[in-house]
Amino acid sequence: MNAPDVAKPYAAVxxxxxxxxxxxxxxxxxxxxxxxxxxxxLYAVLPPAELRICGPxxxxxxxx
Amino acid sequence: MKAxxxxxxxxxxxxxxxxxxxxxxxxxxxxxxxxxxxxIYLTRTxxxxxxxxxxxxxELAAGRDRGPLHGIPFxxxxxxxxxxxxxxxxxxxxxxxxxxxxxxxxxxRLRAAGAVLTGKTSTMEFGCGTPDPEKxxxxxxxxxxxxCWAGGSSSGTxxxxxxxxxxxxxxxxxxxxxxxxxxxxxVTGLAPSFxxxxxxxxxxxxxxxxxxxxxxxxxxxxxxxxxALTGQSAGANDPFALPAYxxxxxxxxxxxxREHHFPSGADPALRGVFDDAVSVFSSLGAYLAxxxxxxxxxxxxxxxxxxxxxxxxxxxxxxxxxxxxxxRSARGLLALGALISEADYLQAQRVRMAVQELxxxxxxxxxxxxxxxxxxxxxxxxxxxxxxxxxxxKVFAKIFTPYWSATANPVLSMPIGRNAAGLPLAAQVAxxxxxxxxxxxxxxxxxxxxxxxxxxxxxxxxxxxxPGAGE
Numbered sequence: 001m002n003a004p005d006v007a008k009p010y011a012a013v014x015x016x017x018x019x020x021x022x023x024x025x026x027x028x029x030x031x032x033x034x035x036x037x038x039x040x041x042l043y044a045v046l047p048p049a050e051l052r053i054c055g056p057x058x059x060x061x062x063x064x
Numbered sequence: 065m066k067a068x069x070x071x072x073x074x075x076x077x078x079x080x081x082x083x084x085x086x087x088x089x090x091x092x093x094x095x096x097x098x099x100x101x102x103x104i105y106l107t108r109t110x111x112x113x114x115x116x117x118x119x120x121x122x123e124l125a126a127g128r129d130r131g132p133l134h135g136i137p138f139x140x141x142x143x144x145x146x147x148x149x150x151x152x153x154x155x156x157x158x159x160x161x162x163x164x165x166x167x168x169x170x171x172x173r174l175r176a177a178g179a180v181l182t183g184k185t186s187t188m189e190f191g192c193g194t195p196d197p198e199k200x201x202x203x204x205x206x207x208x209x210x211x212c213w214a215g216g217s218s219s220g221t222x223x224x225x226x227x228x229x230x231x232x233x234x235x236x237x238x239x240x241x242x243x244x245x246x247x248x249x250x251v252t253g254l255a256p257s258f259x260x261x262x263x264x265x266x267x268x269x270x271x272x273x274x275x276x277x278x279x280x281x282x283x284x285x286x287x288x289x290x291x292a293l294t295g296q297s298a299g300a301n302d303p304f305a306l307p308a309y310x311x312x313x314x315x316x317x318x319x320x321x322r323e324h325h326f327p328s329g330a331d332p333a334l335r336g337v338f339d340d341a342v343s344v345f346s347s348l349g350a351y352l353a354x355x356x357x358x359x360x361x362x363x364x365x366x367x368x369x370x371x372x373x374x375x376x377x378x379x380x381x382x383x384x385x386x387x388x389x390x391x392r393s394a395r396g397l398l399a400l401g402a403l404i405s406e407a408d409y410l411q412a413q414r415v416r417m418a419v420q421e422l423x424x425x426x427x428x429x430x431x432x433x434x435x436x437x438x439x440x441x442x443x444x445x446x447x448x449x450x451x452x453x454x455x456x457x458k459v460f461a462k463i464f465t466p467y468w469s470a471t472a473n474p475v476l477s478m479p480i481g482r483n484a485a486g487l488p489l490a491a492q493v494a495x496x497x498x499x500x501x502x503x504x505x506x507x508x509x510x511x512x513x514x515x516x517x518x519x520x521x522x523x524x525x526x527x528x529x530x531p532g533a534g535e
Contacts, residue, residue, distance in 0.1 A: 016402035019387045020395075027452030028396050032403040034457065038365040039404070042411045045362050046418050 067228040067519035070285035074132040077124065084117040084124075084135030084180060091137040091182055091229055098227040101210065103202025104220040106142045107149055107184040113137065116180040123178070131298045132288040134178030139224050139233035141217075142184040143191055144168045144276065145265040153267050154201045155189045156389040157382050168265025170234060170276050170293050177292035182230055185220030191241055191269040192217065192375060193394030194448040194455055203445060206248060207522035208487050212442035215245030221279050222249040228519060232280040232289050238269045239367050240465025242277050243477035247490030248442035250479045252507065252517055253279040254286045257498045258472035261293050270374035272413075273367065273469050282517045283478060283507035284309075290500065304501050306508050313509050314349035316502075319430035324360050325464060330439035337481030337489045338436055341510065345434070348509050355430060357467060358422035359415065366412040366419070367466040373409045376401030392453035416470045420497075423471050427496035432506045434493050437477040438463040441487035468492065474500040478507050479516040488516070 012032075013025035020028060068076060068087075076082040092110060099105050120135035145151050145164035152158050167175065175181065186204045188194065194216070195203040204219030206212035207226040214223040218235025222245035225233060235242040237255035246253030254277045261276050268274055278289035287304045296302055320342060326335055346352055357363075375398045376383070379390075387395060426433070439462040450456045468475040475494040483489055495503030511517050 012403060013399065016399065018383055018395075018399050018402060020399060023452060024392075024396065027454055028399050029403065030452075031396065031454055031457075032400055035365070035368070035400070038361065039369065039408050039412075042362055042365060042369075042408070042415050045359060046411070046415050 067521070068231065069281040069519060070136055070231045071132060071282075071288060073136055073231055074134070074288075077135050078129075084120040085114070087135065087231070088113055088117040088137055088180060088182070091231075094227050094229040095182070098207070098223070098229055101205070102207060102214065102223045102227065103186050103204045104224045104227070104229055105139070105183045106152055106154060106186055106201070106220070109149065109181055109183045113180050113182045120178050120180060130176070130178035131292065133174060133232075133292050136179050136232060137182045137230050138174060138179045139182055139185040139221050139230040140171055141187050141221050141233070141235050143187055143236050143267045144171060144234055146171050146181065146184065149184060151184070151267065153190045154187045156199065157386050158190075158267070164265070166265070168276075169262045171265070173293055173295055174234070174289070179232075179292070185218070185224055185233060187219060188217035188241075189391045189394040190267060190375075190379070191236055191238055192371065192397050193391050195445060196391035196393065199391055205445070206442045206487075208250065209442065209485065211444050212487065213248065213445050213448060215248035215442060217241040218245050218253070218279060222246050222251055222253065225249070225251045225279055225281060227522060232278060232285060235277060235279050236263075236266055236269075237275045237277055237465075237469070238273045239371055239469045240463060242275075242279060243437055243465045243475065243492060244463055246279055246477045247437040247479070247488065250488030250490075250516065251279055252282050252286055252476065252478045252511075253277065254283075254290065254474065254476040254500070254504070255468070256290060256500050257474045260474075260498065260500060268378055270371045272374060273370055281519055282511045283476060283504045284511070286476070287504045287508065290504070304504060306505055310512050311509060312348040313345065313506060316350045316432070316506065317430040318345055318350045318352050318506065319355035319426065319433040320352055321355060321357055321433060321435035323356050325436045325439060327439055327462060329462060331441055331483045331489060333481070333483040334436060334439060334489055337483075338491065341434070341480040341491055344510055344513055348513065350506075353430060355426060355433060357433070357435075358426065359419050360467060362415050363419045363470040364466045366415045367469045369404055369409060369412040370416070370470075372397060372401035373404050374401075393449055393455050396452075396454040420471045423473060424497065427499070431502055432493050432495050432499075434491055434506075436464060437490040437492045438465075441483050441485065441489060464492070468494050472497050474498075474503045476503050476507050478511065480510075480514075481516060
């Protein structure tokens, strides 16, 4: 799943396969749009680690 | 009979001034008054409770004492399995798990400790969202003002304790569902260290966040319940045994967090109430230091991303076929998970790990951290959702429980005062990972010297002349 096209909120919610209808898809997509900057900020404080074979280590915080 | 805390009732049982049956009759009388007005129970188990209370009395008379929970009435949030009883999750969707044939381990342990189950208490649907008047379930209202919400999602357990309908109970906490209703109803609730208690037998919301824990009047009561929940016994080897009543906090280091916790729109009384609580800690000999919580906004975002995505994973199939059966706010919160990418979810987990590392470092400099549970008292039921029927983020942004959900730390909410309208205000006490004992110790020391947690009759009782009377 890729990040949804929130410029088309109604379609974005319907594309999930969930049977939302009426005003709900717009409302849900609007809530997601409001969350987007906060989600983007997750990457700003903790940039993707260097490519490594193992997963994140317990020293992850040291990359801050 | 005066309302008692769990430990007061335990002492009264052993002194012979009350019996388990008489405690239960008091619980029944309170339930008869409050349940229909506050939406405390989804299922009452009066007959089973009476039989259990009689057994408890018989055992005590025969010299068999199972410990402080012996003969104590308790309620169980209706997300937690009790053998032979419906477990509805307060949802029209819940069928598969409706009548489990076994107790969740946490329930089994409380029963083994002699506690007397009085019923299944109200919740928000599947532990998320807000009340939906279109659904055939009670709307959990606040004992201190029935225009206000009890908080969620361990709503009925908290309001039940505040009204002496039960003396203790079980809740679950994913993003604050023990601490928020405890705060709004003026009781104490502990989200134990993640992993300390088994969550099996509990309907999951977000398994990497879900915790089961106790609510009661005070931290000492919660400690007694936690001992039983971990399968331990009270006594010399009790890992959660607390210092004697009235012991201070000399030598303990308390980190105080004000940053982010007094936003615009905060209750005008909160700052003074929090400062008064700080003065109590100071008078008890604790060393106080202002600290800052690392990655504040990011930890909260990570929690909310996790709730929606993990919640959707559990509910996707049923959402696809029974969309309308879900409450509007629950399905909206879960559907958000379908818009969040896998990368965003994984990044949220990386941030949670970073927050945990950084808070671990913080706990090398302090023993516990204290901050307000919420900037507001209980909101009115009409304030909870916006015009779309989804949770109103302006209200929920003033509730500070999700930060500590992102980590595995134990965190407790306790009442610290009241606002101008007489509604409870509360503080969280967070401890280091698996530091449940020190978390409880600090809260207990505060409560040994204050009365905010003590049982008292909610003011709405003044409009009720007798059990069953009209409004």
